[in-house]
Amino acid sequence: EDKVVQSPLSLVVHEGDTVTLNCSYEVTNFRSLLWYKQEKKAPTFLFMLTSSGIEKKSGRLSSILDKKELSSILNITATQTGDSAIYLCAVNHSGANNLFFGTGTRLTVIP
Amino acid sequence: NAGVTQTPKFQVLKTGQSMTLQCAQDMNHNSMYWYRQDPGMGLRLIYYSASEGTTDKGEVPNGYNVSRLNKREFSLRLESAAPSQTSVYFCASSRTLGETQYFGPGTRLLVL
Numbered sequence: 001e002d003k004v005v006q007s008p009l010s011l012v013v014h015e016g017d018t019v020t021l022n023c024s025y026e027v028t029n030f031r032s033l034l035w036y037k038q039e040k041k042a043p044t045f046l047f048m049l050t051s052s053g054i055e056k057k058s059g060r061l062s063s064i065l066d067k068k069e070l071s072s073i074l075n076i077t078a079t080q081t082g083d084s085a086i087y088l089c090a091v092n093h094s095g096a097n098n099l100f101f102g103t104g105t106r107l108t109v110i111p
Numbered sequence: 112n113a114g115v116t117q118t119p120k121f122q123v124l125k126t127g128q129s130m131t132l133q134c135a136q137d138m139n140h141n142s143m144y145w146y147r148q149d150p151g152m153g154l155r156l157i158y159y160s161a162s163e164g165t166t167d168k169g170e171v172p173n174g175y176n177v178s179r180l181n182k183r184e185f186s187l188r189l190e191s192a193a194p195s196q197t198s199v200y201f202c203a204s205s206r207t208l209g210e211t212q213y214f215g216p217g218t219r220l221l222v223l
Contacts, residue, residue, distance in 0.1 A: 034211060042201060042214035098144060098169060099212060103153040
C-alpha cells in the first residue's frame with residue numbers, strides 16, 4: 001500500500017532558527033515528490049523533486065530527495081514568523097492519477 | 112489570473128440536505144481534482160477528472176458526485192449530506208495527470 005509519512009507532526013522554533021522537515025515514502029515506481037506550504041487556506045506549491053532533479057533551492061528554502069532512503073527533507077534557514085504553516089509532502093508514482101499526501105508538519109515560528 | 116477559485120467559502124448544511132461546490136480554473140489545465148482534508152488524515156482524493164468529459168473515483172468517493180462541466184469547471188455534489196462529510200474541501204488542477212497540482216482556497220463545510 002502506498003504510504004507517505006512526515007515527521008515531526010509539529011514543531012515550534014524561534015525566529016532565526018533552522019528547521020528540517022522529513023518525508024518518507026513507500027510507493028512503487030516512484031515518479032516525483034512535491035512539497036507544499038499551507039497557511040490559512042490553500043496549499044501553495046514549493047518544490048517538485050524527481051530522479052533528474054534531486055535538489056532544489058529557493059531563497060531560504062531548500063529540499064533534497066534521497067532515492068536510496070526513500071525520503072526527502074525540507075530545510076528552512078533563518079526562519080521567520082511568516083514561515084508558520086503546515087508543510088505537506090506528496091508523492092506521485094508512474095501510473096498514478098493523483099498525489100499521495102502525508103498528514104503534514106505544523107511549523108510554528110515564535111518571534 | 113485568478114488561478115483556481117472555489118465557491119462558497121463556507122457552508123452549513125443540515126443532515127440530508129444537498130449542495131454543490133463549485134470550482135473553476137483559468138490556467139487552461141486539463142486535469143482537475145477534488146480533495147477533502149480532515150484533521151490528522153491529510154488530503155484525500157474524492158474524484159478527479161483527467162480531461163474534459165471524463166471523471167474517475169478517488170480514494171473516498173462515497174456520498175459524492177462530480178461533473179466536469181467544461182475544461183474550466185469541475186463541480187462536486189453532495190446529494191444527501193451527512194455529519195461525516197464535515198470537512199474542508201479543496202479543488203485542484205494540473206496541466207495533465209500526475210503533474211504539479213495547484214489548489215483553490217478551499218470550502219469549509221459543516222453538516223449538522
